[in-house]
Amino acid sequence: MSDAIELDPKLLEVLVCPRSRTPLRYDREKQELISDAARLAYPIRDGVPILWEEEARELGAEE
Amino acid sequence: MPARAAEDLAERLEAIPGARGPTLVLGGGALHRVLDARPALRERLAPVFTADPCAALGDIACDPERLPIAEAAFGVAVSPLLLHWCNDLPGALVQLRRALKPDGVFLGAAFGAETLRELRTVLLEAELEETGGASARIAPFGVVQDYAHLLQRAGFALPATDRELVTVRYRDPTRLFSDSRAMGETSALRERGKPLTRNILARALDLYAQRYAEADGRVRATFELIVMTGWAPAPTQPKPLRPGAAQSRLADALKTTERSAGEKAGQ
Numbered sequence: 001m002s003d004a005i006e007l008d009p010k011l012l013e014v015l016v017c018p019r020s021r022t023p024l025r026y027d028r029e030k031q032e033l034i035s036d037a038a039r040l041a042y043p044i045r046d047g048v049p050i051l052w053e054e055e056a057r058e059l060g061a062e063e
Numbered sequence: 064m065p066a067r068a069a070e071d072l073a074e075r076l077e078a079i080p081g082a083r084g085p086t087l088v089l090g091g092g093a094l095h096r097v098l099d100a101r102p103a104l105r106e107r108l109a110p111v112f113t114a115d116p117c118a119a120l121g122d123i124a125c126d127p128e129r130l131p132i133a134e135a136a137f138g139v140a141v142s143p144l145l146l147h148w149c150n151d152l153p154g155a156l157v158q159l160r161r162a163l164k165p166d167g168v169f170l171g172a173a174f175g176a177e178t179l180r181e182l183r184t185v186l187l188e189a190e191l192e193e194t195g196g197a198s199a200r201i202a203p204f205g206v207v208q209d210y211a212h213l214l215q216r217a218g219f220a221l222p223a224t225d226r227e228l229v230t231v232r233y234r235d236p237t238r239l240f241s242d243s244r245a246m247g248e249t250s251a252l253r254e255r256g257k258p259l260t261r262n263i264l265a266r267a268l269d270l271y272a273q274r275y276a277e278a279d280g281r282v283r284a285t286f287e288l289i290v291m292t293g294w295a296p297a298p299t300q301p302k303p304l305r306p307g308a309a310q311s312r313l314a315d316a317l318k319t320t321e322r323s324a325g326e327k328a329g330q
Contacts, residue, residue, distance in 0.1 A: 010110055011122060014085070014136040018129040050124045051131040 005047030017042075018051055034059070064286055065246055067229065068143045068172040069093035071290060075170055076139070077104050082168050087137045088113040089127055089159065089171075090145030091120035108139055115145075130158040135295075137162050142171040147204050156217035165297035169219060175226055175287030176206040181275045182239065182267075182284065186259075189267035193260065200259065207289050219293025220300050227288045232281040236271040239284050 007026055015024050017035030024033040024042070032041040033049050040056040041063075042049055072094065076082050086108040088094050095113070098105040105111070114130065115121030125131050128151050140159045149155045159169055183201050190197045205213075207226045214222035233239050275282045294300060314321035 008110075008122075010085070011112055014087075014112070014133050015123065015131050016133045018125065018131040023133070045118060048118045048122060048124055050118055052124065052126055053129075 007044060007047065015049065015051070019053055065093040065144050068288055069097040071288065072141055072143055072170050072172055073097045073101055073104060076108065079168055083138045084108045084110055085137050086111045086139040086141065087132065087162055089140065089142040091115040094141060094143050128155050130162060132162040134161050135164045138164055138167045140167065140169045144172050144174070146171050147173040153213050153216055156213055160218050160295055163295035165295055166299065167295045169293045171291040173210065173289050174204045175289040176204045177228060177285055177287035178204050180285055181271060185267040185270040185274065188270060189263045192266060193263045210289050210291050214291055214293045218296065220296040222293040224289060224291050229286045229288055231284050231286060232277065233284060234281055236268045236282050
């Protein structure tokens with residue numbers, strides 16, 4: 001995704017994973033917010049993080 | 064109504080000089096347009112981030128009952144007309160309080176129990192006439208005392224609630240439905256019972272027009288807007304003193320003589 005909208009770093013600072021309540025890691029390439037504690041990846045669509053657990057992808061063993 | 068609620072909240076924020084950003088807006092839309100007209104307030108509240116269940120309306124999409132927000136991250140939290148949607152309002156309020164820094168302020172607007180009382184009455188009557196029974200058509204809203212109690216239970220300091228009854232006049236009752244739909248405020252009840260038949264609806268609209276029409280033929284609908292205010296606790300806030308900790312006597316202030324409760328006046 002080359003035309004991805006950059007996520008506001010100030011926004012990233014205040015976000016946590018809704019399941020584990022731990023900070024999130026920004027994956028610019030995949031446009032995802034990663035919760036290492038909950039092993040979930042939340043999608044970012046049009047620059048908007050979708051922090052619904054139902055929308056998250058479970059991380060694979062390698063990630 | 065959403066514009067009115069947002070306007071009300073913005074005016075209150077203007078009157079609280081201590082309210083400083085970053086600001087979390089729970090429930091997007093109307094507040095942004097109101098802030099656009101108030102650049103000084105917008106600057107004081109900046110940066111403003113909006114969280115909404117729907118991605119199109121917010122900077123973040125999330126469940127308002129599971130806020131993905133770090134603790135003590137915000138100076139201000141505002142919620143225009145979203146909280147009456149929550150199944151777990153106490154839980155949502157606790158999460159908002161946690162998102163605030165000490166002495167951060169929360170302002171929320173919600174619909175109260177008086178909202179759409181005319182429509183409730185006529186739907187109930189029409190359904191009773193047609194079927195001999197009735198089911199809930201409009202989600203129940205809390206009364207103002209419930210909201211006050213909830214704020215306190217959620218751990219807010221200096222909690223306050225007030226209410227305002229707003230009468231909206233519609234050219235005919237069907238406009239009320241299209242307006243509710245435009246606000247995204249059609250009934251959120253999961254168990255709505257039997258579907259509303261055409262007959263019941265027609266009868267209800269008749270009753271509505273008969274009973275709540277004004278001289279010019281327009282019909283009125285009541286909305287009750289409840290505004291909640293509360294602060295995240297901080298040591299600097301005023302607190303009630305311990306009983307018996309008074310430094311001066313009430314009797315002195317009133318320039319009277321103190322009598323013990325056993326004595327009778329005039330003796």
